[in-house]
Amino acid sequence: MLNKNEIFHRSEKNPILTAADWPYSCNTVFNPGAIKFEDHTLLLARVEDHRGFSHLTVARSRNGVDGWEIDTSPTLMPDPANYPEEIWGIEDPRITYIEELNQWAVAYTAYSEGGPLVSIATTRDFHTFERIGAVMPPEDKDAALFPVKFNGRWAMIHRPVSSFGGDGAHISISFSYDLKHWGDHKIVIHARKGGWWDAKKIGISPPPLHTPEGWLILYHGVRTTVAGGIYRLGLALLDLEDPSKILHRSDNWIFGPKEWYERQGDVSDVVFPCGWIEENGEIRMYYGCADTSIALATAKLSDILEYLTQCPAGE
Ligand code: BMA
Numbered sequence: 001m002l003n004k005n006e007i008f009h010r011s012e013k014n015p016i017l018t019a020a021d022w023p024y025s026c027n028t029v030f031n032p033g034a035i036k037f038e039d040h041t042l043l044l045a046r047v048e049d050h051r052g053f054s055h056l057t058v059a060r061s062r063n064g065v066d067g068w069e070i071d072t073s074p075t076l077m078p079d080p081a082n083y084p085e086e087i088w089g090i091e092d093p094r095i096t097y098i099e100e101l102n103q104w105a106v107a108y109t110a111y112s113e114g115g116p117l118v119s120i121a122t123t124r125d126f127h128t129f130e131r132i133g134a135v136m137p138p139e140d141k142d143a144a145l146f147p148v149k150f151n152g153r154w155a156m157i158h159r160p161v162s163s164f165g166g167d168g169a170h171i172s173i174s175f176s177y178d179l180k181h182w183g184d185h186k187i188v189i190h191a192r193k194g195g196w197w198d199a200k201k202i203g204i205s206p207p208p209l210h211t212p213e214g215w216l217i218l219y220h221g222v223r224t225t226v227a228g229g230i231y232r233l234g235l236a237l238l239d240l241e242d243p244s245k246i247l248h249r250s251d252n253w254i255f256g257p258k259e260w261y262e263r264q265g266d267v268s269d270v271v272f273p274c275g276w277i278e279e280n281g282e283i284r285m286y287y288g289c290a291d292t293s294i295a296l297a298t299a300k301l302s303d304i305l306e307y308l309t310q311c312p313a314g315e
Contacts, residue, residue, distance in 0.1 A: 007304055008255050008285060008297040013065055015261045015293035017045070022057075023072045025050070028266055030288030032059075033093035033106065034206070034275025041277065042126060043068075043286060044075070044093045044106065045294060048266075053078065053089035056108070058126050064277070064284055065296060076121070076129050078110075085112035085119065085134045094144035094274050096207045098122075105179065107143040107156065110134060118143040118158050120179060132180050136160065142171075142203030142220075145179075146243060147210070154179055155243055157188065157217075159203040168193070169201040171219060173244050186244050189219065189236055190315055197223050197232050197253045205233060206276040206285070213305050214240050214247050218285070220272060221253065231270040232256035235308045249314025250307070255297065257290070265290025 019026050027050055032043040041064035048054045056076040059068045078086035088111035096105050103122045106129070110119040115138035121129040136143070136158055143158035153175040161169045168191040174182040191202045198221025208215040214237040222229045232253035239245035257269040273287035283299045 007307060008299045010259065011065060011296040011298070014259065014295040015289055016065060016296050017043070017059060017068060017294040018292070021068065021070065022047070023070050024074075027052075028292045029057075029294055030291050031092045031272050031274045032286050032288070032294055033095040034277055034284070034286040035095050035097065035104070036277050036279065037126065041284075043275070043294065044095060044126070046091050046093070046274075046288070047074065048089075048291075054091045054111070056090060056093055056106075075126065076106075079131070083110065083119070083131060083133060085110040085114075085117055087111070087113060090119070091116075092141065092272075092274050094204075094207050096145040096147050098145070098147060100149070105145050107145055107158075109141040109143075112138055115139040116141045118156075120145070135176075135180060135182055136174075142205075144204050144207035146208055146215070150175070150241070150243065153177055156182065157204045157208065160185075161201075167200075169203070171202055171204055171217075188238065188244050189217070189246060189249065191221070197221050197230075197256075198234055199223065202234075205273040205287075208238065208243065209276065209278060209283075210240070211237075211301065211305060213309055214238055215243050216301075216304065216308075218273065218276065228268065229270075230257065231272055233271060233273070235304065235311070236314055237305075237308055246314040248308050248311045250311045254307070259289075259295075261293055261295060262289045265292030267291035271295075 032045040040060040043059045055074040059070045080087040091109040093108040117138040118136035120132040139161040146155040171189040176182045217236040233255040236249040237247045276285045
């Protein structure tokens with residue numbers, strides 16, 4: 001059995017993008033969505049300005065490691081005049097290609113006066129975006145769409161914070177006919193309790209990935225310590241036909257803050273992926289580091305699945 005610490009390997013070029021690389025002044029760049037788009041790796045990065053508000057900006061590279069071409073001004077700005085829930089910014093985009101609509105759907109966090117909530121926008125070209133708008137009330141974040149319908153309905157993973165489900169903030173699934181109105185909410189992966197690395201608060205990281213064994217889920221868990229939270233990553237597998245059913249879940253975290261750029265920054269000890277790309281059996285995970293920069297780690301899909309399918313059935 002593979003050692004969990006050998007699954008993901010960090011790029012030697014890390015951090016691959018920082019505020020110093022940006023064509024305009026900003027505080028930090030982190031938590032990017034990541035896709036393959038027109039022969040390029042496209043990152044939709046969260047960029048925090050010097051007010052503390054975030055917007056989203058595209059960076060493109062041929063090899064996904066360096067040579068980034070970054071939009072010279074923000075690609076998607078908050079629009080509080082028309083969407084008041086975006087008053088304090090838009091954050092943490094997760095991008096899913098919806099083949100049936102021939103569009104990309106971006107699920108992101110809108111930072112409203114009532115707290116963070118889930119919004120969705122669609123695009124074909126990553127220049128112009130059409131907002132579906134707010135789809136979940138606060139507090140709710142860490143949302144990502146599945147690329148296909150289940151029994152005629154779209155499905156979305158998200159993470160509400162409420163008394164729904166008792167103590168803790170758990171990963172939930174909801175369903176919709178039109179991407180705007182969502183229902184049939186159900187908890188899929190529970191935050192654990194007590195001393196676990198993923199106790200109390202968990203959330204999906206990149207969008208679910210279709211594999212022969214099931215929908216692959218990479219999720220973050222937060223361990224609260226006297227020095228603050230530690231954000232680490234674990235794995236789960238959901239049933240291909242019924243994604244509200246969990247098949248396996250790793251007990252151990254498989255990736256956590258270790259290098260200096262993950263340990264030090266505006267929010268220390270955070271690794272936070274919002275996108276991954278699978279190509280020829282290799283996974284490239286793009287992640288925010290300490291809410292300050294962007295890094296890359298790679299893994300073999302077969303290694304992930306070999307490890308995960310030997311993990312216990314989860315809940
Ligand atoms: C989470 C999200 C992420 C952030 C992380 C650590 O709740 O807001 O955007 O990277 O906290 O600050």
